[in-house]
Amino acid sequence: MKIYFVASEAVPYVKTGGLGDVSGTLPIHLRKIGLDVDLVLPLYKQIKESNYLLEKLFSSEIIFGDHLLSYSVYRQENTLFIEQDSFYNRGEIYNTPSGDYPDNNLRFAFFPRVALELIYKLGGADIIHVHDWQTALLPVYKNIYYPNHPGKVILTIHNLAYQGIFDAETVPMINVPLGYFNLESLEFYGKVNFLKGGILFADYLTTVSPTYAKEIQTKQYGFALEGVIFKRNKHLQGIINGIDYDYWNPETDGNISINYGKDSVFQKKENKKRLLTELNTGCSFEYPLFAFVGRLVSQKGIDLIIEIADRLANFPANFIILGKGEKKYEDEIKARALCHPNNIIALTAFDEILSRKIYASSDFFLMPSQFEPCGLGQLIALKYGSVPIVRKTGGLKDTIQNYHDKTACGNGITYDNQDAEELMDSIKRALSYFPGENYINIQAIGMKCDYSWTSSAREYLSLYKQLTNNKE
Numbered sequence: 001m002k003i004y005f006v007a008s009e010a011v012p013y014v015k016t017g018g019l020g021d022v023s024g025t026l027p028i029h030l031r032k033i034g035l036d037v038d039l040v041l042p043l044y045k046q047i048k049e050s051n052y053l054l055e056k057l058f059s060s061e062i063i064f065g066d067h068l069l070s071y072s073v074y075r076q077e078n079t080l081f082i083e084q085d086s087f088y089n090r091g092e093i094y095n096t097p098s099g100d101y102p103d104n105n106l107r108f109a110f111f112p113r114v115a116l117e118l119i120y121k122l123g124g125a126d127i128i129h130v131h132d133w134q135t136a137l138l139p140v141y142k143n144i145y146y147p148n149h150p151g152k153v154i155l156t157i158h159n160l161a162y163q164g165i166f167d168a169e170t171v172p173m174i175n176v177p178l179g180y181f182n183l184e185s186l187e188f189y190g191k192v193n194f195l196k197g198g199i200l201f202a203d204y205l206t207t208v209s210p211t212y213a214k215e216i217q218t219k220q221y222g223f224a225l226e227g228v229i230f231k232r233n234k235h236l237q238g239i240i241n242g243i244d245y246d247y248w249n250p251e252t253d254g255n256i257s258i259n260y261g262k263d264s265v266f267q268k269k270e271n272k273k274r275l276l277t278e279l280n281t282g283c284s285f286e287y288p289l290f291a292f293v294g295r296l297v298s299q300k301g302i303d304l305i306i307e308i309a310d311r312l313a314n315f316p317a318n319f320i321i322l323g324k325g326e327k328k329y330e331d332e333i334k335a336r337a338l339c340h341p342n343n344i345i346a347l348t349a350f351d352e353i354l355s356r357k358i359y360a361s362s363d364f365f366l367m368p369s370q371f372e373p374c375g376l377g378q379l380i381a382l383k384y385g386s387v388p389i390v391r392k393t394g395g396l397k398d399t400i401q402n403y404h405d406k407t408a409c410g411n412g413i414t415y416d417n418q419d420a421e422e423l424m425d426s427i428k429r430a431l432s433y434f435p436g437e438n439y440i441n442i443q444a445i446g447m448k449c450d451y452s453w454t455s456s457a458r459e460y461l462s463l464y465k466q467l468t469n470n471k472e
């Protein structure tokens with residue numbers, strides 16, 4: 001079975017969040033169970049500058065808007081790259097600190113348009129698997145340009161909050177006939193919505209956890225697309241993301257000070273000592289370290305942490321926040337850290353090596369998310385023996401079970417509502433467990449959990465078979 005993944009980011013080449021982890025590692029695990037999977041990415045500046053050995057396949061051109069645009073295709077092993085320098089040879093992938101690139105409408109229309117062309121030039125596919133709004137126009141283009149060609153298109157929604165909504169003037173600029181600009185297709189309150197197009201034209205939809213698959217059909221989590229998704233719910237499935245334990249493993253992670261596993265988890269303390277020393281903080285090594293690693297946007301509940309930061313600083317505990325995102329959150333968390341240099345550390349960067357050191361050093365991992373399609377942070381934290389404290393939503397609800405001291409069951413600490421006091425109570429509960437028997441129990445249960453790709457990759461395989469009527 002020939003499968004193409006088309007995505008706007010993928011490890012190891014380029015990553016801004018969980019989408020990059022999933023589109024980079026799921027194909028590896030699908031190949032392990034016998035599928036022939038190639039990945040298509042834009043050739044970003046970051047990739048060009050990283051000395052990957054890319055083999056040029058061909059150059060071509062395509063009518064885009066009212067002119068001919070050229071592009072070239074490169075390959076490295078199972079990854080194909082589409083080069084169009086005016087779109088992708090830039091400092092960042094999606095945005096600069098001052099906001100989204102104003103031509104993201106063209107950049108992420110051109111990419112799926114050319115990816116589709118490329119796939120048919122290379123002999124076609126049984127399944128084309130696209131991800132999020134940046135590639136959601138591919139099934140629309142297939143409907144327009146290759147309506148009778150074989151190949152089913154699956155759209156995975158990694159985060160419904162990001163939809164790719166642009167002014168109506170975009171429509172003629174991206175080779176979508178005006179006939180598609182109506183409520184039954186791409187129109188969305190007078191604008192054009194790329195994700196809506198994908199939801200309506202893909203053969204099948206998946207999202208990244210069973211709970212999120214239900215949530216996005218409700219007003220609370222639907223971002224005004226709940227009706228459209230509800231209409232397609234016979235063709236929607238939630239498949240929980242896995243993580244790649246070759247990539248995320250404290251026993252082999254070359255970026256942490258001391259490797260450790262389930263039986264040597266006491267080494268976390270040495271990692272903590274070294275990290276806190278390296279960062280030159282006044283934090284006590286004896287205190288539990290609570291970590292947050294994630295985008296600084298309201299979805300992740302960083303506003304709740306900021307709200308209670310001054311009170312948290314009175315606890316015998318340290319807090320480390322690594323995140324990049326909205327300037328107001330970056331400024332506010334840095335201000336709290338300045339006021340409490342012995343308790344709060346704020347690092348406003350995207351730094352994977354530092355994130356690994358934090359997973360390895362921290363005792364607790366905070367994910368107070370307003371909504372969370374799947375969440376990878378808590379899965380990485382489990383593996384690194386950092387006990388997750390999460391709000392019960394989306395994939396957090398599906399992967400983290402609240403610890404009960406009576407039964408000594410549960411791999412984390414959970415709470416129900418997006419509320420600073422509930423988060424506060426959970427942190428107090430965490431402190432009451434640390435460093436005693438309850439803490440040791442939760443940590444050990446978490447480190448034994450298996451959230452590898454093995455079973456999720458099999459779920460994708462059976463979906464692919466179902467869609468292609470493949471009985472093998």
Ligand code: ADP
Pocket residue numbers: 016017018019021159293294295322323324349350351352355374375376377378380
């Ligand atoms: P999302 O995809 O919504 O950003 P996930 O929890 O699914 O959230 O995935 C986040 C991924 O990005 C994790 O691998 C996490 O470690 C990583 N990450 C997030 N912020 C940073 C950061 N500032 N530096 C390094 N890694 C980060």
